[in-house]
Amino acid sequence: MIKKPLILVTNDDGIFAPGIYALWEAMKSIGEVFIVAPDTEKSAVGHAITISDPIRVQKIKRKNGFEGFAVNGTPADCVKIAVGALMDQKPDIVISGINSGANVGTSLMYSGTVSAATEGTILNIPSVAISLDSLTTLDYRFATKVAATIVNSVMQNGLPKGTLLNVNVPAVTESLIKGYKITRQGELHYLEGFDRREDPRGRVYYWMTGQIIEPVGNADTDSHALSKNWISVTPVHYRLTNDEFVEVLKTWDLP
Amino acid sequence: MIKKPLILVTNDDGIFAPGIYALWEAMKSIGEVFIVAPDTEKSAVGHAITISDPIRVQKIKRKNGFEGFAVNGTPADCVKIAVGALMDQKPDIVISGINSGANVGTSLMYSGTVSAATEGTILNIPSVAISLDSLTTLDYRFATKVAATIVNSVMQNGLPKGTLLNVNVPAVTESLIKGYKITRQGELHYLEGFDRREDPRGRVYYWMTGQIIEPVGNADTDSHALSKNWISVTPVHYRLTNDEFVEVLKTWDLP
Numbered sequence: 328m329i330k331k332p333l334i335l336v337t338n339d340d341g342i343f344a345p346g347i348y349a350l351w352e353a354m355k356s357i358g359e360v361f362i363v364a365p366d367t368e369k370s371a372v373g374h375a376i377t378i379s380d381p382i383r384v385q386k387i388k389r390k391n392g393f394e395g396f397a398v399n400g401t402p403a404d405c406v407k408i409a410v411g412a413l414m415d416q417k418p419d420i421v422i423s424g425i426n427s428g429a430n431v432g433t434s435l436m437y438s439g440t441v442s443a444a445t446e447g448t449i450l451n452i453p454s455v456a457i458s459l460d461s462l463t464t465l466d467y468r469f470a471t472k473v474a475a476t477i478v479n480s481v482m483q484n485g486l487p488k489g490t491l492l493n494v495n496v497p498a499v500t501e502s503l504i505k506g507y508k509i510t511r512q513g514e515l516h517y518l519e520g521f522d523r524r525e526d527p528r529g530r531v532y533y534w535m536t537g538q539i540i541e542p543v544g545n546a547d548t549d550s551h552a553l554s555k556n557w558i559s560v561t562p563v564h565y566r567l568t569n570d571e572f573v574e575v576l577k578t579w580d581l582p
Numbered sequence: 583m584i585k586k587p588l589i590l591v592t593n594d595d596g597i598f599a600p601g602i603y604a605l606w607e608a609m610k611s612i613g614e615v616f617i618v619a620p621d622t623e624k625s626a627v628g629h630a631i632t633i634s635d636p637i638r639v640q641k642i643k644r645k646n647g648f649e650g651f652a653v654n655g656t657p658a659d660c661v662k663i664a665v666g667a668l669m670d671q672k673p674d675i676v677i678s679g680i681n682s683g684a685n686v687g688t689s690l691m692y693s694g695t696v697s698a699a700t701e702g703t704i705l706n707i708p709s710v711a712i713s714l715d716s717l718t719t720l721d722y723r724f725a726t727k728v729a730a731t732i733v734n735s736v737m738q739n740g741l742p743k744g745t746l747l748n749v750n751v752p753a754v755t756e757s758l759i760k761g762y763k764i765t766r767q768g769e770l771h772y773l774e775g776f777d778r779r780e781d782p783r784g785r786v787y788y789w790m791t792g793q794i795i796e797p798v799g800n801a802d803t804d805s806h807a808l809s810k811n812w813i814s815v816t817p818v819h820y821r822l823t824n825d826e827f828v829e830v831l832k833t834w835d836l837p
Contacts, residue, residue, distance in 0.1 A: 372628065378792075379626075381779075412788060437629055511825070532638045535631065564823075568818065576764045
């Protein structure tokens with residue numbers, strides 16, 4: 328008999344978000360769940376950590392026995408402090424989500440959801456980020472089934488050191504879902520605009536706006552699969568050296 | 583005759599830091615300089631951007647003609663708003679620094695300095711991050727020479743799409759510097775601890791502490807080169823897919 332896994336659940340939408348509640352519900356049938364999440368929404372925080380300010384931790388209860396810790400920090404902080412201070416033992420898996428909105432293409436760089444999973448991999452814990460491709464739906468039911476399937480698969484198969492799974496679920500009725508597709512990070516990105524305004528005192532400020540640019544890409548990218556109603560599963564790593572270019576750089580005439 | 587390049591200078595230590603002043607001095611002998619930097623220190627912010635708050639921009643003057651824009655946002659915000667709203671034309675190069683403290687190994691993930699350069703590469707602008715391996719010295723003179731050499735080399739040779747240069751300079755007297763070494767991102771990382779305290783009202787808070795873990799690595803890593811008084815130059819990219827593992831994942835028994 329296999330021991331029930333210890334599952335660390337976190338997110339970037341905050342501990343009061345519907346997505347983390349749905350994820351908790353799915354995970355508690357698989358293992359022992361420990362929840363540590365930001366006290367407020369922390370989207371687009373990238374892989375930030377809090378080094379100059381004190382970090383506060385507060386016990387939170389929601390309905391039906393949902394209990395966890397709220398942290399006044401980033402998703403990466405949550406994973407660090409969970410493993411470093413709050414948990415008695417290292418979790419068997421970290422799962423971050425269920426995020427409201429897809430995390431594909433270039434937006435992986437900005438994603439708090441993914442950064443929590445990244446922090447898990449840095450701490451040598453198998454880690455998963457999961458997002459639902461809708462900013463409006465509150466129906467996480469199918470995505471929770473996906474979360475359970477993925478976590479069971481990861482517990483069974485393991486992940487290579489330094490690699491997490493980034494999972495994105497289409498927000499359509501289950502009958503329209505085509506299945507799982509192993510994908511690559513695509514080149515979808517945002518073309519930012521800045522909306523310039525003046526406040527009542529005449530001081531200038533800007534709002535960042537954005538327009539999605541979807542390059543005509545290969546069928547194996549995350550965003551393409553998602554748009555065709557596949558559940559995309561991308562293995563993400565952080566070996567950031569451009570190895571091919573190392574040899575070119577050596578030919579540069581540096582003193 | 584080559585047109586003088588338009589150079590966007592930014593950092594994460596803030597527009598009033600000594601490192602950006604030194605960098606400005608070095609860059610103005612090479613080209614036209616445009617400065618956009620955070621209004622306060624933004625270390626360890628990772629690749630965060632500001633999407634939910636208004637972004638304010640303020641003109642700043644320091645001594646000797648240093649003029650720039652201070653932004654109440656992250657380093658990535660600075661590059662976005664510089665290119666998207668403040669500059670009349672796209673810069674020929676983005677340079678971020680000179681950071682106080684090295685950015686090597688796993689800390690690349692958390693680095694605001696590197697994230698500004700990352701944002702430059704996302705916008706298809708050749709980009710460089712430069713850091714001095716000292717948290718205390720104010721002597722940026724040798725590092726500014728390195729910055730000038732690297733910028734001239736990048737303008738001459740170009741960089742591949744999506745790849746930036748991450749440069750780290752030892753904080754030793756110039757005569758001890760061995761030269762430039764093309765390196766890879768190493769595995770230096772921090773083992774975090776959390777210092778638990780109670781405030782005067784009895785509420786618990788934590789300080790994140792850290793201890794550097796330096797794996798016995800190859801001689802070609804950034805941190806190893808730096809420790810031996812080489813200037814490390816690592817080409818960094820953001821193709822985050824673990825391509826090898828894609829094939830393994832396809833063999834998983836997902837429904």
